[in-house]
Amino acid sequence: MTAQTSLTPQTLESLPTKPLDPAINRQMIAILDFGSQYSELIARRIRETNVYSEVLSYRTSAEQLRNLSPKGIILSGGPNSVYDEGAPQCDPQIWHLGIPILGVCYGMQLMVQQLGGKVERAKRGEYGKASLYIDDPTDLLTNVEDGSTMWMSHGDSCTMLPEGFEILAHTENTPRAAIAHHEKKLFGVQFHPEVVHSVGGIALIRNFVYHICECEPTWTTEVFVEESIREIRAKVGDKRVLLALSGGVDSSTLAFLLHRAIGDRLTCMFIDQGFMRKGEPERLMQIFNEQFHIPVEYVNARDRFLAQLQGITDPEEKRRRIGHEFIKVFEEESQRLGPFDYLAQGTLYPDVIESADSNVDPKTGERIAVKIKSHHNVGGLPKNLRFKLIEPLRKLFKDEVRNVARAIGLPEEIVRRHPFPGPGLAIRIIGEVTAERLNILRDADYIVRDEISKHDMYHDFWQAFAVLLPIRSVGVMGDKRTYAHPVVLRLITSEDGMTADWARVPYDLLETISNRIVNEVKGVNRVVYDITSKPPGTIEWE
Template sequence: MTIQTQTPPQTTLKQLDRQMIVILDFGSQYSELIARRIRETQVYSEVVSYRTTAEQLQQLNPKGIILSGGPNSVYDVGAPQCDSQIWELGIPILGVCYGMQLMVNQLGGSVVRAERGEYGKASLLIDDPTDLLTNVEDGTIMWMSHGDSCTALPEGFEVLAHTENTSCAAIAHHEKKLYGVQFHPEVVHSLGGMALIRNFVYHICDCEPTWTTEAFVDEAIREIRAKVGDKRVLLALSGGVDSSTLAFLLHKAIGDQLTCVFIDQGFMRKLEPERLVKLFQEQFHIPVEYVKARDRFLAAIAGVTDPEEKRRRIGHEFIKAFEDASKRLGPFDYLAQGTLYPDVIESADTNVDPKTGERVAVKIKSHHNVGGLPKDLRFKLVEPLRKLFKDEVRKVGRSIGLPDEIVQRQPFPGPGLAIRILGEVTEERLEILRDADLIVRQEINRNGIYNQLWQAFAVLLPIRSVGVMGDQRTYAYPIVLRLVSSEDGMTADWARVPYDLLETISNRIVNEVRGVNRVVYDITSKPPGTIEWE
């Protein structure tokens, strides 16, 4: 079969029926990235467990299935397997790395440990430039990460492409629409990756690009109204793009049934609480209940140095403050939160045990609105943004009328400055960090690079170092500058900003912020580090 074009079929906003590509997750660090890439083609995707049965997949009615990579070898004892009946569903399937090897192994081919592993960039040499590889340039760079190779293909399969080191880099059973690639088309290093993904989504799975911001808004409003009914909803408003988008979305869906409450827990940036409340009430005409709760939050984390304990206590105090507000303003049945997909992923990340094949929890850090919630929470949760990535939320916010100053606002953690002060949080340290953070934001804006960065902020370390100011010895805090670039917050790199900018920020902080005598720059990517320090 020959495909002549990558151009997606045309559609209209009236075509809102959900078309979906399902990703079976075998523990790959890139599983969610695959979902993100599919969504970039304006087709909805979700990640589900590799344990999902063929019958359950049929009930989901996907247009296509992708088998993710994973840390195992298919011949390992206890290696994760998918339901063997999925090959007979008649649904197009694409196996990626481990997913391809599993396909080969289960359908009667052979997978063995390779004499030479293949990691990093490799030139893809195309044998069949049709179907999956239409318009993928011969010799294009793809990203490899495997130590196993397929030495014999199952009956009916043929090789689509190879590399210098891998004879079966892409394979296909055209009649059954089963495909496999040994590389990772979802990563940015695979230059022809998106072309391949579009071929699979549009022309092999016959999807139409109906996953648009307009479609999401329409569907979200329907779901909110169906779930909430005539009940009242309390929104945890922070002023960030997530909760602000949620406020607009909920107000559009249920109007006066929504009550926005802003809890000033004392960990916001300089002058932000007052600016936020004024913006919503005077410009957006959405009423906001302003609760000043700085003392109770500081008391809740007094003397606490462990970051997870900080998050837990802040999360619990956050709920208590809302319960107090709800008793005064309520009653309320629902609590709305701007929880996003990366929040859920990082709060309960998963891997596959290489010995047993079992999924095990590997918590990176608790998010205040996920891992910090008490088990006896009396509210029912409304989280319509839970399956969205940050860039998708920005698109939704812009489509429903949020101004750029909020849509382009950099992510700010729920626990705020409390987790940008390592160790114990005190009023003195909060004031120091607020002043330093303001300088960082001012200079980033002055240089016109605010929207080029994922986040730019200051961190206060709970140590002191010796310095000299004038003729006097100082013993003061260091400030860490953290400026990172990222697409979705799941991975990030430190920003290569001009030295002159770093010098200006450093000079201003040391000269204008009492209690600081040293400024350092964090040049750690994520992974191995996280964006926030706690």
């Protein structure tokens, strides 16, 4: 099976020191995180080799690691110098566990320092691409081509290696760019093999996982589905589960997985707040109720949500009010449909890493739902809703969820659906949200999606949508003056949503979309194209 975020000090402290599933220890690579923006990416790269990996706190002790019995350990990079006051340190006993270890950037420097070598501020830092020259093409660097480009990001360098270490590779500015103690299976690289800019980085990772750690490719979609169904049945038993369905790939995959595991003991609730795209609520109900016979309780709350936004123009206040109303509706409907023992949430592995919001029931030790999944960006549920959580997807990254979705039979239109914000069209209308503006935007947005689909380009974009501006501009239509809204087109490409670039769309496609919107959507007389990347902009306008 097969993000990337910069972790805050608070998040680092909250990282788990034991894996999510002890049963996977026999084929696990443990990643000790030191605050690198690439830690999640390391985990993803390992999983792309069909070997399970998890990000753990750098505070994980040698004893804890010994009990976990991972096949290998990776020390991530990080923003600190090993000589900074309070710089994160790993338990020095990990070097004596007999488990293969790979230190990346800061992780390599920490290895060198703790084992008796020397790390000093480099006369010249090394950032960006650098050519890697191989001195020892065995073990870690097998099949890594001499002169390969690697991604560097460091201000310190190792000036003296610990006893028993050898140089594997160098760059023009870094004499010790890759090192090894072959007998103890301790390795270090000053570059980041996990990033896409590092040519040969995946080969290096595969060498570590397969050759050095002797892992087998047992982390597959099929294995995950089988284990999840077995775990769900064992945990839920004859109890009932409630799932707030949003229509996105995460909650839809979870619904299919739970239904396969427990059948009618699952209740799906879809709250229609009136801010979804044209035809989506109807299509969602058709897919679940009619096509796959998974019952969904439909709750029409459009008028309630629209009333909450009357006169509101501040984006954060919009989100707050939508979230608050969602909680109220959810609470009312869950009491009507209940009682339920479990609340299912589409929590993903990045959520586990980034969030310290989970509470634990002191009596049972189980997590308690005090926060609804950010499908809806709604903040916390009332604490008196004492559901126990069931989160079958919390081991997975987004791309792995899509693999599971395909494996259990979700329609491709859900699997590859463009990301959609929880507040929906409400934050793609700049300013006050009204029924009239929703209708305008819904029609314009439909044309965007319709045309990119007709041009067989839907999957070329990370997202493609329209934004409605609250201003009006002068136009001429049919020899008459018009005074109507402009619509902004936002078509972007991205790998993970963390960064994004505006799409270089063929002019004839832009022309077709513009002509259709102006001619078919009443209230619009101008179409503009947003050519701002992220950063400095964001994907959404609010």
